Amino acid sequence: MSLISVRNVWKEYHDTVVLEQINLTIEPRAFVALVGPSGCGKTTFLKMLLSEERPTRGVIELEGKPISPEPTADRGVVFQRYSVFSHLTVLGNVLMGADLQAKTGAGRFFGRTFGRERAAAVEDARALISAVGLSHAEQKYPTQLSGGMQQRLALAQALMGKPKVLLLDEPFGALDAGIRADIHVLMRKLWNDRALTVVMVTHDLSEAFSLATRVIAFERRRNEPTDGGRYGATITKDYDVWPKRTPAALDAILSLSGRDDPQPAHATRRDDPAETGVAS
Amino acid sequence: MRLINLRPPSGAGRLLALLPFIFVALAYLVGSSVRLAANPSDKLLPAFASFADAINRMAFTTDTRTGDVLMWVDTVASLERLFAGLAIATLAAVVLGVAIGLVPYLRSLLGGFVAAFSMVPPLAILPILFITVGLGEAAKITLIAIGIAPPLVRDMALRVADIPRQQIVKAETLGASTWTIVLRLVLPQMLPRLLDSIRLQLGPAWLFLIAAEAIAAEAGLGYRIFLVRRYLAMDVILPYVAWITLLAFIMDVGLVALQRRAFPWFADARAS
Ligand SMILES: Nc1ncnc2c1ncn2[C@@H]1O[C@H](COP(=O)(O)OP(=O)(O)OP(=O)(O)O)[C@@H](O)[C@H]1O
Ligand SMILES: [Mg+2]
Numbered sequence: 001m002s003l004i005s006v007r008n009v010w011k012e013y014h015d016t017v018v019l020e021q022i023n024l025t026i027e028p029r030a031f032v033a034l035v036g037p038s039g040c041g042k043t044t045f046l047k048m049l050l051s052e053e054r055p056t057r058g059v060i061e062l063e064g065k066p067i068s069p070e071p072t073a074d075r076g077v078v079f080q081r082y083s084v085f086s087h088l089t090v091l092g093n094v095l096m097g098a099d100l101q102a103k104t105g106a107g108r109f110f111g112r113t114f115g116r117e118r119a120a121a122v123e124d125a126r127a128l129i130s131a132v133g134l135s136h137a138e139q140k141y142p143t144q145l146s147g148g149m150q151q152r153l154a155l156a157q158a159l160m161g162k163p164k165v166l167l168l169d170e171p172f173g174a175l176d177a178g179i180r181a182d183i184h185v186l187m188r189k190l191w192n193d194r195a196l197t198v199v200m201v202t203h204d205l206s207e208a209f210s211l212a213t214r215v216i217a218f219e220r221r222r223n224e225p226t227d228g229g230r231y232g233a234t235i236t237k238d239y240d241v242w243p244k245r246t247p248a249a250l251d252a253i254l255s256l257s258g259r260d261d262p263q264p265a266h267a268t269r270r271d272d273p274a275e276t277g278v279a280s
Numbered sequence: 281m282r283l284i285n286l287r288p289p290s291g292a293g294r295l296l297a298l299l300p301f302i303f304v305a306l307a308y309l310v311g312s313s314v315r316l317a318a319n320p321s322d323k324l325l326p327a328f329a330s331f332a333d334a335i336n337r338m339a340f341t342t343d344t345r346t347g348d349v350l351m352w353v354d355t356v357a358s359l360e361r362l363f364a365g366l367a368i369a370t371l372a373a374v375v376l377g378v379a380i381g382l383v384p385y386l387r388s389l390l391g392g393f394v395a396a397f398s399m400v401p402p403l404a405i406l407p408i409l410f411i412t413v414g415l416g417e418a419a420k421i422t423l424i425a426i427g428i429a430p431p432l433v434r435d436m437a438l439r440v441a442d443i444p445r446q447q448i449v450k451a452e453t454l455g456a457s458t459w460t461i462v463l464r465l466v467l468p469q470m471l472p473r474l475l476d477s478i479r480l481q482l483g484p485a486w487l488f489l490i491a492a493e494a495i496a497a498e499a500g501l502g503y504r505i506f507l508v509r510r511y512l513a514m515d516v517i518l519p520y521v522a523w524i525t526l527l528a529f530i531m532d533v534g535l536v537a538l539q540r541r542a543f544p545w546f547a548d549a550r551a552s
Contacts, residue, residue, distance in 0.1 A: 050449065050453070052445075052449055070452065071449050071452035071453050072452065072453070072455075073453060073454060073455035075453055076453050076454075077449065077450060077453050079446045079450070081444075081446070082444040082446040082447055082450075083446060083450055084450075085447065085450075085451075085465065085469075086469070086545055086548075086549040087468045087469050087543070087545050087546075087549070088468075088545075096451070096454050096464065097454045097455070099464065100451065100454045100455040100456040100460055100464065101454070101455035108460075109459075110460075110463060111456060111457075111459075111460030111463050111464040112464075141544075141545040141548065141549075142549075143545065143548035143549050143551075144548065157450075157454070158453070158454075160454070161453060161454040161455060163453065
């Protein structure tokens with residue numbers, strides 16, 4: 001069964017059609033990249049997947065059931081900015097995913113884990129922090145981290161919530177090319193190791209083709225000024241990336257590094273300049 | 281070099297900060313000695329020696345009639361009222377500010393009311409307070425609370441509403457409920473900002489306190505100032521004013537220090 005199914009979704013703001021007739025199914029373990037010209041509605045589409053916006057028409061289903069009308073823990077997200085909490089340390093940020101889903105009564109009331117649940121959560125959080133290469137920065141606050149480190153923290157934090165699908169809106173758009181290449185390597189590894197399903201909006205075609213298993217383009221079929229917003233964007237292209245990226249074929253994929261990768265992807269992760277050699 | 285790019289070295293900077301104080305003290309000294317030379321019994325600008333006498337009398341000697349050290353009694357009475365008023369207003373700011381800033385239904389219900397209520401001039405309702413809750417402590421504390429709660433509440437509501445939408449959505453996708461969003465996201469991020477707005481309301485809080493004490497009290501810094509005014513006792517009034525200013529200044533500095541100690545992340549987060 002497909003994980004996400006989008007059926008005949010339209011989105012209108014007042015009398016402007018932003019998206020029309022979106023039909024899409026996404027399989028588990030897919031890594032879908034959404035590309036398209038600026039303003040065509042990529043963020044709007046992602047917001048609908050997140051339930052931050054509601055479709056004007058049509059339904060979105062997750063595992064066969066309509067998605068909740070508000071954001072819930074089954075859909076994780078990383079935004080371009082403001083994804084992490086500035087009042088919490090790296091560890092505190094990642095622990096939030098466990099804290100906010102605590103199982104004991106007191107834990108649910110206070111939004112915190114306690115005792116044995118806490119210890120297990122700290123262990124999980126540390127594993128994730130180490131997976132994104134931030135072990136040495138565990139006690140730092142986000143403002144003390146570089147942009148790339150903040151986005152890696154945001155990834156770890158989102159994964160701690162154990163979402164069924166991870167939604168990313170230009171998560172690496174604000175990063176330098178070099179740091180972006182590093183984080184691509186990390187992203188691919190996380191996708192493989194943690195069996196994720198990812199939907200990522202990006203401006204960057206090479207990013208789309210080097211990371212995704214499937215690239216989907218949104219475009220307006222008609223774009224005359226005289227149309228006055230009567231036509232929205234829809235899916236115009238839908239490519240499966242070749243060679244097929246499956247978890248089993250990982251080695252093949254990793255040795256086929258994207259053209260912006262600075263080094264073979266299976267080499268140890270390179271960190272931001274500030275942390276070279278310190279990461280565990 | 282341009283004036284805007286010239287910075288005083290750190291020692292000189294501190295000296296510069298002292299200059300205006302020294303200047304005012306000198307100007308006072310000159311004015312005072314000129315007037316006293318013309319008329320030794322002048323009361324308007326007493327000499328520093330008279331201040332020393334008055335301070336000694338008020339702050340370090342027990343009053344023969346009451347057996348109390350007056351300035352101490354006044355200070356305790358005033359600070360109790362001030363802190364009680366501040367505490368009530370702060371509580372209102374946290375509860376109402378978060379409610380209005382975060383929950384659309386409560387914003388619709390209370391936003392307009394708070395906005396309208398904040399336009400009532402607090403001093404205009406002082407008589408109402410005296411009539412309804414009497415001349416005791418309650419009226420003074422209520423005046424302070426009513427005076428500073430509306431700006432605190434509105435400031436808090438605006439700041440809560442300014443939390444980036446992404447942060448709230450992020451918490452929701454991590455499994456938070458409305459309550460745990462308040463507890464784990466909104467309150468921790470708002471408390472240091474609340475300290476800032478309390479700092480800004482310290483001035484008005486003192487204003488309302490002194491106004492209330494001037495009208496009806498048995499003790500208090502404002503009460504004393506208005507009492508000795510009848511005898512033109514500038515030698516008491518000016519030290520009291522300086523003392524009030526010092527207290528307010530210490531509270532301001534204390535709040536800054538508290539903010540820095542308790543919320544080490546905040547200075548950077550505010551800058552970015
Ligand atoms: N709340 C809103 N009210 C009205 N119009 C909106 C609203 N949100 C988005 N739009 C419009 O919807 C269209 C799509 O916006 P969206 O942000 O989804 O584009 P995008 O594809 O993400 O663009 P970019 O690549 O620049 O991020 C734009 O024309 C925008 O003006
Ligand atoms: Mg966008």
